[in-house]
Amino acid sequence: MTFNVRLDLLRGSAIGLLAALALASCSGPATNGQAAASKSVAAVAAEPVSSGAEPRLRLITRDQYLNTLAYVFGADVRPDVEFAPLERVDGLLRLGTSRAGVNDTQLELYQKTAQNVAASVIEPQRRNFVISCKPKNEKAADRACAEQVLSRIGRLMFRQPLPKDKLATLVEHASASADKLEDFYAGLAVAIEEILVSPKAMLIAETAEPDPKKPGSMRLDAYSLASRLSYYLWDAAPDEALLKAAETGEIMTDRGRAKIVDMMIASPRLKDGMRAFFDDMFDFEKMNTLSKDALVYPAFTGLTAEDAREQTLRTVVDHLITKKGDYRDLYTSRTTFLSPPLAALYQLPTVKGWTEYQFPENSPRSGLLTHISFLSAHSHPGRSSPTLRGKALRELLLCQPVPRPPANVDFSALENPKAEQKTQRDRVTFHLENPVCAGCHRITDPIGLAMENFDGSGRYRTTERGATIDASGNLDGKQFTNVVGLAAALHDHPGLTSCLVKRAYAYGTGSQTTNDDAEMLKFLNARFGAAGYRVPDLLRTIALSSSFAEFKLEAPAKDEAKTASAVPATE
Amino acid sequence: MKTLKSTQVSAFALSAALALMSGMGAAHAQMAEGALGVQNRSIGYVMTFENRSIYQAKDAKTQCPVALNDGPPEQFKKLYPDKGERTVEGTRLAWEGELWNPTSKELNVPYYEVQGKVGRGMNLDGKDDANDYVSPDTGEKGIDNQVYRAVGCTFNYRDGQTSTLTPQWRRATYNIFVVELTEVDSLQNDDDVIVTTYRGKDRLITDATGNEYLPGGSQTLDTRWGKRYIQSFKGKIKDGVLTTEAKDLIMPAASIYAPRDGAPDIIYRDMRFQLNLTDTQANGLMGGYADVWTWYYHSHKTRDSRHQAYGGTAGPTLYRALMKNADAYPDKNGQNTAISTALDVKFVHVFVKHPDAQVAGVVGTSQTAEGKTTDTRSRE
Amino acid sequence: MYDFNRRRVLRGMLGGGAVTVGLPLLNVFLNGNGNAMADGRPMPVRFGTWYWALGIAKAAFVPGKTGATYDFKPEMEALKPVKDHFNVLTNFTAFRDNAPNLCHFSGWVINRTGAAPMTSGNIPGETVDVTIASQIGRTTRYKMLTASADGNARDTFSYDNPTTPNASEVSGLKFYTRLFGADFQDPNAPSFTPSPKVMVRKSAISGVLDDVKDLNKVVGADDKARLDQYFTGLRHLEKQFDQQLTKPEPIAACKKPGALKEDTKVGSDVSIIASRHKILTDLMVMAVACDQTRVFNMSYGGSSATRPGFEKPSHTATHEEPWDTAVDYQQTCSWFTRRAMENWAYYVKSFADFKEGEGSLLDNCFIMANSDHGLARIHALDGMALFTAGKAGGRVKSGLHIDGGATAATRLGYTAMRIMGLDIPAWGAKSNNTSKEIGEFLV
Structure with missing residues (x-):
């Protein structure tokens, strides 16, 4: 990192620093994350030496594929396709892309999809737009035209210029096919299929080179860096401008990289990137198949599930990107967005279409925890679940894994509650009385019970089976009487911001964080705090950090068992 | 699939109110959301179901001993039998003429009216006349429902037939009919409330089947038509039942089959409401005297010939039956121009938005949020 | 593999392990x-x-x-x-x-x-x-x-x-x-004409196989296994194309019906x-x-x-x-x-x-x-x-x-x-x- 970037890193506001210090002084038992926030100003200034993030071989996700197709061929080339589910690694599907294999079934799917895409690209009404030249004879090969088209498509899909011999092979295949099929466009389609089904398109292979400024260190090469940035911030392959910056080497200069990152953060495409990130971090994949018992919750439909997810994503993007708000305030903010079906579930008045909405001050809705999305996703089909909600808060928002229940657990007390056990609190008390259960449920239930004023569909209630709901609880020592208090406690919980930092860093680099990254995470936490917890600043810090693009040649051996978060699993 | 039962919701609202009153602690007392009942002394409902109140005995033979009425094809054959020379003027044009400019000329074709004394509806004139019906449910006498007599043996107007087209359109896209109760102190007993009818603009909210309507939706009132669809009634609530004074009312009733004739609305004279109210629903009757011409015209504008044929609804005899049984508002010749009728109606709760009013919580009125950017080309 | 219960396999795949099931x-x-x-x-x-x-x-x-x-x-x-x-x-x-x-x-x-x-x-x-x-x-x-x-x-x-x-x-x-x-x-007769579209598609796969080899030069040992899997998948596609280009095996049950006399x-x-x-x-x-x-x-x-x-x-x-x-x-x-x-x-x-x-x-x-x-x-x-x-x-x-x-x-x-x-x-x-x-x- 050079002087010019460092200067920028120093630009933390005084208020941000004060906030960080204040937070450190009033928080509970110290954790690594908190230690990070309480570091001195000097620690905020300098990025620590870290092992960096190695190059990865990542499988492209469905959304990345579609976003890229939209850029290369136009937004209407959008095949209806679902890729195989990814493994969630350390809280992120994105990390699963570095492990995912591609089996025969998936390759068949890729081939079929490629065939569909190529067929629609050469459709007469679209070819004039996507295919920049006309063949001399539509019924025969035209090498020059094929070369012109394939070099552009290949470069965008492979995220780097095609080597001469590869381009020659593609042109050869297109031409031979055109001659055989007596159709220039059909021949071209065969070569486009070849590009699309290639591992160079479907896998993102990052490559590195020795870092001339740091002997013994490696850095991503220009095209790999362009890809890493682009998938991070835009959830799509690099566009022409980024590839150009890689081609000229501009991206490898500090000034050039800063300029590009700033351009990317200023672009509307950042919203696509952030929607993808938070959709992943919040485990919204769950919403795809979320359904409720229609007799118990008739107002909760597939439509409301879709809208609930959209509500939260709109709120996140609006708060963090458009308004450049403090990340922590997402969890107490009463500003959100509503659609008519969703408003009916909230039982609130609204107007047509999606509209910005402000919950009143006496509303129980305070922040993302009180959105229908969070409340319904972490409930059972016919009832709420303090345990699932508490677990989700710990795992998704504080990066604290909650152990699974033991195999021999006896659920009968929960499944067949006694008549006098009217509320969920009455029923889950069982957990806390049973020593086998208590260890883990003490971590989840006191948080989840604070959300009991919302039923399994996320609708507000004050009673359950005639009994008044007691929504008091505590989060790591902070007591509260209801969900608004929980939201405030979460807002001030140091794990909240350190968890986002950890996820954002891992998501960007494509690597699970390990203890080796502890110093880097501390640095990012401090920077994040200094910047008033503004997410675009965090993204910028990460994207411009040395460890985002550099790594030590001999990286310390990684021990999978030690890859837990910087914050301990339980208090 | 069932909608939320009104009793459940009422119990919920009640317990919420009790909880608030009992002072569960400051933090709890502050929180509130989702009460669908009366707010600021007002409550709104949107119509989800409307059908002409046609009582059907278990055995149709007791009401229509001969048969159900002929439809257009059958009646056409009888009116213009194939006896040698036929002209367009004497057949098809004559039929169209009878449809759109009906006369009182005697037609030599059969038409069947409902027989018997049992029928549903409301006692509109406070009297028990010879033609009035007795309720099969309550034994109430003096029920005025001559529409029932006139069309009760016509297939279209019997249970579940194509007469339900208008209510479908009322729910789905247009003709949305909203009532707002104001100056309400209690949905149980209140001597003095105001009921105002409006046309609404927004799609109704349903459960997943799309068939059951959910309370808690929102309706922006449609005031582009001036005062045409706005009418206020004085009313009172006793034991949860709303009754109102009688006033003239125009029901919006546009049809997708007559897009250019935007408003073949029905004019009702002396219309009144009788509704069972809860926080989430209002069900019951509307009764009054339908203006014969608008009722008849609407009937033909809201169905195409296919539905007339499906439903056995032949215009020429229908018009004569309506005129014959009309029982109010005589013209200068003594011919009554309006006919007593009742509608079975259902409403669900909606939040009512007056056009110039700000909805609490809503920031701005248009789409302001950040959805997914789809056209990535436009980013620079 | 014969012991696998079908539903168990499908469930296992749903559980998240799907991505590396290669068969x-x-x-x-x-x-x-x-x-x-x-x-x-x-x-x-x-x-x-x-x-x-x-x-x-x-x-x-x-x-x-x-x-x-x-x-x-x-x-x-x-x-x-x-x-x-x-x-x-x-x-x-x-x-x-x-x-x-x-x-x-x-x-x-x-x-x-x-x-x-x-x-x-x-x-x-x-x-x-x-x-x-x-x-x-x-x-x-x-x-x-x-x-x-x-x-x-x-x-x-x-x-x-x-x-x-x-x-x-x-x-x-x-x-x-x-x-x-x-x-x-x-399928029970001797002659067969392969489809030209499938033929050209098949020849294009050979180019993709070369891409795998290219990538193999730049990835680590763990990822080589994933590329191998990709390679196997491409071979599977080739085999499918081959199958379409090969004269079908005789099918005993198949008997060309007699021509229809009237429509x-x-x-x-x-x-x-x-x-x-x-x-x-x-x-x-x-x-x-x-x-x-x-x-x-x-x-x-x-x-x-x-x-x-x-x-x-x-x-x-x-x-x-x-x-x-x-x-x-x-x-x-x-x-x-x-x-x-x-x-x-x-x-x-x-x-x-x-x-x-x-x-x-x-x-x-x-x-x-x-x-x-x-x-x-x-x-x-x-x-x-x-x-x-x-x-x-x-x-x-x-x-x-x-x-x-x-x-x-x-x-x-x-x-x-x-x-x-x-x-x-x-x-x-x-x-x-x-x-x-x-x-x-x-x-």
């Missing part, structure tokens, strides 16, 4: 069932659909009991002789959420695409047969075949995408020519529709037996069917015929439904009676049948009846009546796709989305 599902499953051709090759499992219009009348159709010992109501009477070969599924719902109820359209579209259409010109996506054909229909001469007894090529319930319907075969003569005319390559009759009388249905079905059965396709769609339709002496066609009857309160249905409408069921019985019986290997052709098929409505008179999208037929190579049992409990009708399409080896965690849009198989008939 083609079909082979794993088929071999485990021990049902193979004489030369040892596994019997392919085929997928079919069947469609009838205007649903059912509950009182005349839905058995009072569920399970294997259910009772037959009048509309299902014709199906008694083939009871062991099919399952009847009742009380399923097509959810439309905020979409309109597009009469005679929304219902079948939801059943076949998983999503409710917003307008009558809009098919929300590819139909389930197309999805399955992309999985299992790549090695055969036709990816799929579609026929309609209604006599109208537009009557199709198969779409590649919103604007690409797969038109129906309606003429027996034309269908015969397409299947068994000059281009028919009898199917034109007309809408139920007996004429039934005669067309019979001719098209007989051709379809042989096309499947000769492995010309592994995906086949048949529509009986019947919405414009007429009854001698009754002046209105079936669809009009649903609207105009009075409700008979004594029996709780419309008599003539029910009469039409009974005719439809006779045709479904013929369809099932044709596949069941056709010998293949040691069992029947139907044993190696999975056929799903659906309609456009539950009770057509009110255009109901709930109370829908569905059928399955066939044992899918031993993966499915039949002879059952299953009550869906008002759950999503899309569960049938979803279950069908899972049976056919599609590795999908869920299917359908909004409230039609389901990840719940109809487990009652799975082995």
Whole structure:
């Protein structure tokens, strides 16, 4: 990192620093994350030496594929396709892309999809737009035209210029096919299929080179860096401008990289990137198949599930990107967005279409925890679940894994509650009385019970089976009487911001964080705090950090068992 | 699939109110959301179901001993039998003429009216006349429902037939009919409330089947038509039942089959409401005297010939039956121009938005949020 | 691998471990069932659909009991002789959420695409047969075949995408020519001409294999294994193309039928529709037996069917015929439904009676049948009846009546796709989305 970037890193506001210090002084038992926030100003200034993030071989996700197709061929080339589910690694599907294999079934799917895409690209009404030249004879090969088209498509899909011999092979295949099929466009389609089904398109292979400024260190090469940035911030392959910056080497200069990152953060495409990130971090994949018992919750439909997810994503993007708000305030903010079906579930008045909405001050809705999305996703089909909600808060928002229940657990007390056990609190008390259960449920239930004023569909209630709901609880020592208090406690919980930092860093680099990254995470936490917890600043810090693009040649051996978060699993 | 039962919701609202009153602690007392009942002394409902109140005995033979009425094809054959020379003027044009400019000329074709004394509806004139019906449910006498007599043996107007087209359109896209109760102190007993009818603009909210309507939706009132669809009634609530004074009312009733004739609305004279109210629903009757011409015209504008044929609804005899049984508002010749009728109606709760009013919580009125950017080309 | 229980494998894949399962599902499953051709090759499992219009009348159709010992109501009477070969599924719902109820359209579209259409010109996506054909229909001469007894090529319930319907075969003569005319390559005959499109596609794969080799130079040891897997997948594609370019193995059951003497009759009388249905079905059965396709769609339709002496066609009857309160249905409408069921019985019986290997052709098929409505008179999208037929190579049992409990009708399409080896965690849009198989008939 050079002087010019460092200067920028120093630009933390005084208020941000004060906030960080204040937070450190009033928080509970110290954790690594908190230690990070309480570091001195000097620690905020300098990025620590870290092992960096190695190059990865990542499988492209469905959304990345579609976003890229939209850029290369136009937004209407959008095949209806679902890729195989990814493994969630350390809280992120994105990390699963570095492990995912591609089996025969998936390759068949890729081939079929490629065939569909190529067929629609050469459709007469679209070819004039996507295919920049006309063949001399539509019924025969035209090498020059094929070369012109394939070099552009290949470069965008492979995220780097095609080597001469590869381009020659593609042109050869297109031409031979055109001659055989007596159709220039059909021949071209065969070569486009070849590009699309290639591992160079479907896998993102990052490559590195020795870092001339740091002997013994490696850095991503220009095209790999362009890809890493682009998938991070835009959830799509690099566009022409980024590839150009890689081609000229501009991206490898500090000034050039800063300029590009700033351009990317200023672009509307950042919203696509952030929607993808938070959709992943919040485990919204769950919403795809979320359904409720229609007799118990008739107002909760597939439509409301879709809208609930959209509500939260709109709120996140609006708060963090458009308004450049403090990340922590997402969890107490009463500003959100509503659609008519969703408003009916909230039982609130609204107007047509999606509209910005402000919950009143006496509303129980305070922040993302009180959105229908969070409340319904972490409930059972016919009832709420303090345990699932508490677990989700710990795992998704504080990066604290909650152990699974033991195999021999006896659920009968929960499944067949006694008549006098009217509320969920009455029923889950069982957990806390049973020593086998208590260890883990003490971590989840006191948080989840604070959300009991919302039923399994996320609708507000004050009673359950005639009994008044007691929504008091505590989060790591902070007591509260209801969900608004929980939201405030979460807002001030140091794990909240350190968890986002950890996820954002891992998501960007494509690597699970390990203890080796502890110093880097501390640095990012401090920077994040200094910047008033503004997410675009965090993204910028990460994207411009040395460890985002550099790594030590001999990286310390990684021990999978030690890859837990910087914050301990339980208090 | 069932909608939320009104009793459940009422119990919920009640317990919420009790909880608030009992002072569960400051933090709890502050929180509130989702009460669908009366707010600021007002409550709104949107119509989800409307059908002409046609009582059907278990055995149709007791009401229509001969048969159900002929439809257009059958009646056409009888009116213009194939006896040698036929002209367009004497057949098809004559039929169209009878449809759109009906006369009182005697037609030599059969038409069947409902027989018997049992029928549903409301006692509109406070009297028990010879033609009035007795309720099969309550034994109430003096029920005025001559529409029932006139069309009760016509297939279209019997249970579940194509007469339900208008209510479908009322729910789905247009003709949305909203009532707002104001100056309400209690949905149980209140001597003095105001009921105002409006046309609404927004799609109704349903459960997943799309068939059951959910309370808690929102309706922006449609005031582009001036005062045409706005009418206020004085009313009172006793034991949860709303009754109102009688006033003239125009029901919006546009049809997708007559897009250019935007408003073949029905004019009702002396219309009144009788509704069972809860926080989430209002069900019951509307009764009054339908203006014969608008009722008849609407009937033909809201169905195409296919539905007339499906439903056995032949215009020429229908018009004569309506005129014959009309029982109010005589013209200068003594011919009554309006006919007593009742509608079975259902409403669900909606939040009512007056056009110039700000909805609490809503920031701005248009789409302001950040959805997914789809056209990535436009980013620079 | 033979010990794997099919459902356990599928469940395991759903659990998240799916990504590294490297074996083609079909082979794993088929071999485990021990049902193979004489030369040892596994019997392919085929997928079919069947469609009838205007649903059912509950009182005349839905058995009072569920399970294997259910009772037959009048509309299902014709199906008694083939009871062991099919399952009847009742009380399923097509959810439309905020979409309109597009009469005679929304219902079948939801059943076949998983999503409710917003307008009558809009098919929300590819139909389930197309999805399955992309999985299992790549090695055969036709990816799929579609026929309609209604006599109208537009009557199709198969779409590649919103604007690409797969038109129906309606003429027996034309269908015969397409299947068994000059281009028919009898698997039992010596000559064969490979498709040029498949040839060029296959040669393009060689270029992709080189890309794998390129990448191998730049990735670490762990990732080399993943690239190997990719390489294997490409080889698998090559093999599939090869298969399409290779002269098919002889198929004992395949016998080219004799040329049709006259074409199917034109007309809408139920007996004429039934005669067309019979001719098209007989051709379809042989096309499947000769492995010309592994995906086949048949529509009986019947919405414009007429009854001698009754002046209105079936669809009009649903609207105009009075409700008979004594029996709780419309008599003539029910009469039409009974005719439809006779045709479904013929369809099932044709596949069941056709010998293949040691069992029947139907044993190696999975056929799903659906309609456009539950009770057509009110255009109901709930109370829908569905059928399955066939044992899918031993993966499915039949002879059952299953009550869906008002759950999503899309569960049938979803279950069908899972049976056919599609590795999908869920299917359908909004409230039609389901990840719940109809487990009652799975082995």
